[in-house]
Amino acid sequence: MFKITADTITGAEVREAVEAPDAGAVVLFLGAVRNNTDGRPTKHLEYEAYPPMAEKKMAEIAEEITDKWGIHRVAMIHRIGKLEIGEVSVAVAVASPHRKDGFEACQYAMDRLKQIVPIWKREVWVDGDAEWVKPDAVFFEELPERT
Amino acid sequence: MFKITADTITGAEVREAVEAPDAGAVVLFLGAVRNNTDGRPTKHLEYEAYPPMAEKKMAEIAEEITDKWGIHRVAMIHRIGKLEIGEVSVAVAVASPHRKDGFEACQYAMDRLKQIVPIWKREVWVDGDAEWVKPDAVFFEELPERT
Amino acid sequence: MKVTVKYFAVCHEMLNRSEEEMQLPEGSTVNTILKQLEDEWPEIAEFYEVMQMAVNWEYATENTELSDGDEVALIPPVTGGIDV
Amino acid sequence: MKVTVKYFAVCHEMLNRSEEEMQLPEGSTVNTILKQLEDEWPEIAEFYEVMQMAVNWEYATENTELSDGDEVALIPPVTGGIDV
Numbered sequence: 271m272f273k274i275t276a277d278t279i280t281g282a283e284v285r286e287a288v289e290a291p292d293a294g295a296v297v298l299f300l301g302a303v304r305n306n307t308d309g310r311p312t313k314h315l316e317y318e319a320y321p322p323m324a325e326k327k328m329a330e331i332a333e334e335i336t337d338k339w340g341i342h343r344v345a346m347i348h349r350i351g352k353l354e355i356g357e358v359s360v361a362v363a364v365a366s367p368h369r370k371d372g373f374e375a376c377q378y379a380m381d382r383l384k385q386i387v388p389i390w391k392r393e394v395w396v397d398g399d400a401e402w403v404k405p406d407a408v409f410f411e412e413l414p415e416r417t
Numbered sequence: 418m419f420k421i422t423a424d425t426i427t428g429a430e431v432r433e434a435v436e437a438p439d440a441g442a443v444v445l446f447l448g449a450v451r452n453n454t455d456g457r458p459t460k461h462l463e464y465e466a467y468p469p470m471a472e473k474k475m476a477e478i479a480e481e482i483t484d485k486w487g488i489h490r491v492a493m494i495h496r497i498g499k500l501e502i503g504e505v506s507v508a509v510a511v512a513s514p515h516r517k518d519g520f521e522a523c524q525y526a527m528d529r530l531k532q533i534v535p536i537w538k539r540e541v542w543v544d545g546d547a548e549w550v551k552p553d554a555v556f557f558e559e560l561p562e563r564t
Numbered sequence: 565m566k567v568t569v570k571y572f573a574v575c576h577e578m579l580n581r582s583e584e585e586m587q588l589p590e591g592s593t594v595n596t597i598l599k600q601l602e603d604e605w606p607e608i609a610e611f612y613e614v615m616q617m618a619v620n621w622e623y624a625t626e627n628t629e630l631s632d633g634d635e636v637a638l639i640p641p642v643t644g645g646i647d648v
Numbered sequence: 649m650k651v652t653v654k655y656f657a658v659c660h661e662m663l664n665r666s667e668e669e670m671q672l673p674e675g676s677t678v679n680t681i682l683k684q685l686e687d688e689w690p691e692i693a694e695f696y697e698v699m700q701m702a703v704n705w706e707y708a709t710e711n712t713e714l715s716d717g718d719e720v721a722l723i724p725p726v727t728g729g730i731d732v
Binding site: 281285289291292293294295296297298299300301302303304305306355356367369370372373376377380 | 428432436438439440441442443444445446447448449450451452453502503514516517519520523524527
């Protein structure tokens with residue numbers, strides 16, 4: 271299951287999608303909206319995605335995981351739209367016979383998700399500013415004025 | 418939350434126990450009863466624990482995690498009694514500001530849980546045999562006859 | 565030929581639209597679109613360096629050749645998941 | 649002095665009981681209990697090497713001294729969690 275959704279994510283969707291009687295270990299990652307970034311209070315977040323390409327790239331990450339670890343049970347879901355503090359933005363579940371592989375694969379899925387899946391985050395601060403962010407740095411903090 | 422329980426584990430208990438507005442990353446591990454071990458079909462499992470010591474040791478693992486990663490939000494629950502295939506035997510949740518630490522800490526919690534938390538597993542095979550197992554090897558596969 | 569061009573996030577905001585159809589001459593590449601956008605709004609070019617392009621849901625380069633009906637997208641740096 | 653001794657898993661099964669009270673002389677250690685159990689069932693001694701002992705919910709050695717009211721446990725190798 272690889273999905274972009276505007277609905278609330280509980281984590282149960284991805285977990286149920288990977289469960290299998292021969293998979294003893296399920297590693298689940300949930301990313302939730304924090305109330306601050308580097309100490310600056312966050313009001314809410316907005317996520318935008320390119321859904322068909324995002325879902326295709328998620329499926330490709332799962333194929334990479336199958337190649338690397340022989341794991342076939344991977345599910346990813348990412349929310350779009352406005353998210354309040356504490357709401358889940360992303361959930362990834364990996365089921366595997368062995369837990370070490372499951373942890374590695376789930377971590378890999380999150381790393382790759384942030385690299386190649388077309389999803390963007392706009393942070394709206396309590397102080398009234400808002401900006402599109404990219405990992406590790408604010409991207410286009412000030413848009414040039416339209417001429 | 419550090420708990421030995423005879424009730425069904427859903428994972429929600431540990432997840433809710435660690436949620437916090439400043440913790441963006443939740444890593445959840447669920448261990449479920451597999452339908453086989455090394456290809457030999459499993460009928461069901463039985464877990465026995467030394468509950469007060471097990472809960473104390475779980476809390477100590479959480480303290481170790483606080484020392485190593487500065488993470489304060491760790492929850493662990495382990496089930497005892499008879500478990501059918503697919504049922505969850507153990508759930509560990511770690512909430513952290515950064516996902517890399519969360520993955521490491523959750524994996525560490527599981528490793529330590531298997532080392533120092535007094536919980537034992539008895540595997541009942543479809544072929545009628547049963548044995549107390551230990552990690553990586555069958556422990557006391559044949560009990561000596563009482564003399 | 566006619567292609568659909570999609571803009572996301574900061575590009576969407578910059579160009580004030582999320583999608584448009586473009587009529588392009590045969591033999592056009594992704595670069596043809598980039599040049600057209602630059603004509604409309606010169607400042608966009610300074611962001612090309614950090615942007616990626618996609619054609620039909622696959623990452624592409626500016627030299628990727630286009631065909632009638634293609635879906636092209638400008639992909640600013642992605643932030644999928646969370647910042648943790 | 650009187651202590652409670654607890655047996656789990658394979659020990660529970662071997663000794664056919666999960667718990668008992670023992671009257672021990674002053675100055676007894678964990679080893680005093682191990683010797684008593686060995687007297688009852690000699691084969692148990694061959695498993696002492698892989699077992700751990702606990703006193704009052706904390707791992708202990710065979711030389712740990714006991715006090716009245718202590719709770720002692722024989723801890724066979726643990727398998728907490730799952731075998732994966």
